[in-house]
Amino acid sequence: xxxxxxxxxxxxxxxxxxxxxxxxxxxxxxxxxxxxxxxxxxxxxxxxxxxxxxxxxxxxxxxxxxxxxxxxxxxxxxxxxxxxxxxxxxxxxxxxxxxxxxxxxxxxxxxxxxxxxxxxxxxxxxxxxxxxxxxxxxxxxxxxxxxxxxxxxxxxxxxxxxxxxxxxxxxxxxxxxxxxxxxx
Numbered sequence: 001x002x003x004x005x006x007x008x009x010x011x012x013x014x015x016x017x018x019x020x021x022x023x024x025x026x027x028x029x030x031x032x033x034x035x036x037x038x039x040x041x042x043x044x045x046x047x048x049x050x051x052x053x054x055x056x057x058x059x060x061x062x063x064x065x066x067x068x069x070x071x072x073x074x075x076x077x078x079x080x081x082x083x084x085x086x087x088x089x090x091x092x093x094x095x096x097x098x099x100x101x102x103x104x105x106x107x108x109x110x111x112x113x114x115x116x117x118x119x120x121x122x123x124x125x126x127x128x129x130x131x132x133x134x135x136x137x138x139x140x141x142x143x144x145x146x147x148x149x150x151x152x153x154x155x156x157x158x159x160x161x162x163x164x165x166x167x168x169x170x171x172x173x174x175x176x177x178x179x180x181x182x183x184x
Contacts (some may be wrong), residue, residue: 026109027109028107028109028110028111028112029060029061029105029106029107029109029110029111029112030057030105030112030144030145031057031103031105031112031113031114031115031144031145032055032056032057032058032061032064032103032104032105032112032114033055033056033057033103033114033115033139033144033169033171033178034053034054034055034056034101034103034114034115034116034117034178035053035054035055035056035117035178036051036052036053036117036119036177036178037052037053037054037088038051038052039051039052039093039119041122042095042122046095046096047095048092048093048094048095049092049093049094049095049119049122050090050091050092051090051091051092051093051099051119052088052090053088053089053090053091053101053117054087054088055081055084055087055088055089055103056087056169057105057114057144058084058085058087058105060107061084061105061106061107062106062107062108063080063084063105063106063107064080064081064084064103064104064105064106065078065079065080065081065103065104065106066078066079066080066081066089066091066101066102066103066104067101067102067104067116068091068099068100068101069099069100069101069102069116070093070094070097070098070099071097071098071099071121072097076100076102079091093119094121095121095122096121096122097121098118098119098120098121099118099119100116100117100118100119101116101117101118101119102114102115102116115137115171117171117177117178118175118177120175134151134152134156134158134172134173135149135150135151135152135173136149136150136151136152136158136170136171136172136173137149137150137170137171137173138150138158138160138163138168138169138170138171139168139169139170139171140166140167140168141166141167141168141169142166142167144169148162148163150162150163150170158170158172
């Protein structure tokens with residue numbers, strides 16, 4: 001190899017190492033965060049309910065698969081969200097059983113499982129029981145792979161006093177519900 005070709009190869013290698021585009025390549029996808037946006041209530045016992053679930057963090061994905069685990073089932077079923085670029089999917093759930101949804105994100109470098117969210121059974125009611133032992137997980141939007149466990153306040157809301165300034169996605173560990181919180 002000549003001196004000139006070696007110099008060109010080293011220059012290209014340095015450019016590749018410091019290029020943000022190349023640095024992002026070769027990585028498995030970030031975890032998708034699900035947010036249950038709307039659930040229809042059943043008209044009569046035994047009816048199905050329609051669920052509208054938003055998906056956050058879908059940029060750069062090739063494929064999205066959702067695992068659905070119904071209460072009382074031994075194993076989850078899976079379905080692919082073919083039009084995931086819309087940022088949401090809709091599906092039906094049994095009114096009398098809770099259903100847990102877990103997203104799996106795929107790109108050409110692998111897959112990543114996200115945190116599950118649960119749609120409670122209609123018979124459980126809409127009001128959340130007040131609990132003083134609630135636990136939350138906070139994900140900083142700019143660093144979604146890093147999570148922080150945070151306790152609950154006396155009223156059951158997340159205690160964000162220990163978090164640094166930023167925008168967080170906070171997940172209730174008890175029921176999998178998601179809420180965005182801005183911490184100042």
